Amino acid sequence: MPIISRAGWLAHFIAFISGSLITLSLAPFNLWPLAILSVALLYLGLDKLGQRAAMARSWWFGFGLFASGASWVYVSIHQFGSAPPILAGILTLLFVAGLALFFIPLGYLWARWLRTNNAFFNIFSFAALWVALEIFRGWFLTGFPWLYLGYSQTSSLLRGLAPLGGVWLISFVLALTATAIVYTYQHRILGTATLCLIWLASTPLVLINWTTPSSKPLSVLAVQGNIDQNMKWDSYRLSYQLALYRDMTIAQPRADLIIWPETAVPINKDRAEVYLAGIQAWALRQESGFITGIPMLLPDETGKTYYYNGVTAGALAQGDYLKQKLVPFGEYVPLQDSLRGLIDFFDLPMSDFRPGPKEQSLLSLKDQKIAPFICYEVVYPDFAAGLSAQSNVLLTISNDAWFGESIGPIQHLQMAQMRAIEAGRWMIRSTNNGISALIDPQGKVITQAPQFEQTVLTGNVIPMQGLTPYLRFKSWPLLILISFLLASAFLLAKKYKKTISR
Structure with missing residues (x-):
């Protein structure tokens, strides 16, 4: 033996x-x-x-x-x-x-x-x-x-x-x-x-x-602000962050779709209405769609308000989406009544989110449907398939600064590649500090931005139609x-x- x-x-x-x-x-x-x-x-x-x-x-x-x-x-x-x-x-x-x-x-x-x-x-x-x-x-x-x-x-x-x-x-x-x-x-x-x-x-x-193009290619502009995690929720650095994303965006040539990553706007949507209105008005003049990650404070059916990790779209793009699959300890704390206050890790900023409802509409850009996945959501195969089956393009936004200079962000990118292969659709990946990328339906990374740099990723994606057997069943x-x-x-x-x- x-x-x-x-x-x-x-x-x-x-x-x-x-x-x-x-x-x-x-x-x-x-x-x-x-x-x-x-x-x-x-x-x-x-x-x-x-x-x-x-x-x-x-x-x-x-x-x-x-x-x-x-x-x-x-x-x-x-x-x-x-x-x-x-x-x-x-x-x-x-x-x-x-x-x-x-x-x-x-x-x-x-x-x-x-x-x-x-x-x-x-x-x-x-x-x-x-x-x-x-x-x-x-x-x-x-x-x-x-x-x-x-x-x-x-x-x-x-x-x-x-x-x-x-x-x-x-x-x-x-x-x-x-x-x-x-x-x-x-x-x-x-x-x-x-x-x-x-x-x-x-x-x-x-x-x-398994799938075929449904329209001509869309030009994409994904802004990677590379905001340090330690300053992201610092109210004294809020103006700097908002100005950075605005200035990096308007300095670029026109694109059909402008993407900012998860919580790129690090304040509640109701507090950012004036700022967002300005960005969306500029994007509308450019005949572009605009999508950003942003927290939202919304009431439930009883009128009580809760925080959600969300995505909002404006200008030629439309729709809101609330994250359904939350990261334990990062976005909610299991047994929080016992763990809160023990160490700082159990009291991270914005760690009291609620999951969004199961039935939500996708985002849209003109007549094309965009399936949004916020960070952790893209790693759930069947969950992602449910949204992907309704879409023409896949989008995942993330803030992988939590992983630092580890192999975590690279593993995360590979899982996004698999979702593109399963769905037979292009995937846009927009992150705070990398790895932002455009992925084709065969899972090949067509272009990507370097990690830990303030940069803008540009390129084209092709909306697709048709269902792979996996999306169907x-x-x-x-x-x-x-x-x-x-x-x-x-x-x-x-x-x-x-x-x-x-």
Whole structure:
């Protein structure tokens, strides 16, 4: 038996390293074959383990993944939450260790209920279990849909699967590939045949164009103000920020659409009406549409007012949008009655937002519909698909200054690329300090602005029409498939365990 399949600390350490390989498969490293190797090592490591050992093994794997891929939260806690380095380090460790708990059910369910003596069923049921838990992680307690396996393929031939079934279908195929590779050693014919079937069926999909242009290209101007996070909510620097975005905008040639990033106007919309009216009047004279991120203070049906993270459009563009998917601790504080006041991190500016309503109209520019995603929202696959299906162009605005000079903003950009591929639409990404970019329907970054600079991104996007299969059906076909595979594996495993117990 190989060391990786045994119980013990050495094998757990190998699992930790295996989990970190997924981070290396993602941006900015983009060593995408490591995604397959990572899952193959985990699968091999769980092959002979009992329930408790399998739970520990899968936790160490998840700990390696999140410690390497999500520890950028330290920047937010220490630099912007004013926590001392030791406290910030402890909170970061607790954060990534807590996220690793999502992997414990994988080890338990596999060892207790789904592992069989049938190589064919094992290949498919493990891949189904992997994706089921990715989907669960994106839903439970508002979700943390970050570091999905499928994001590693934004530049590989497997990206053609995204318009068919989204990022989770790619994750499924990668996990299938990983388990099939393991079986090429034990069952060479079965493993090789499965690998050939998977890749021969998947790679031609990249040649299909699911959507077509709906109008002529639109010229875009995205202003990147690079406002330091420490001054963003400083009332003494408000005039400077508003003047900066105004002056950077009017110094540029005319564009069909002018975009400012998330909370570029850092005061409530009702307080900024005069300022916005001036910008919109100028944009109207230019025959342009104008869109900016801005907080809003609005009443509910009882008349009580709440803060919302929003987007407003003016001049030739129209509509308002309120963010639905909020960032824990950044935009709202779970258990705030207990946590408020403990440390500055739990009292960040504008951390008392409410989620917007589920049914909202899109933004528009003349007869073209624009699907807006504010920061974190773009990382939710099925949520994004619901808005994208109604649109011609995708727009995500963000303030990634929270991530500092970490890999977080680059990972965030890669997820926006995947949303463009899934929808078959152009994506405009406008951020405070980078990475602002224009992304085509194949997920290719056509142009981008450098990080940490005051600059203006210009270029053209093409409004698209038509629905990819993923926009039409979302993840329901995949959910049905993995439910069938898991149910079949459960029944087979139950029958197998009854047989060996006699």
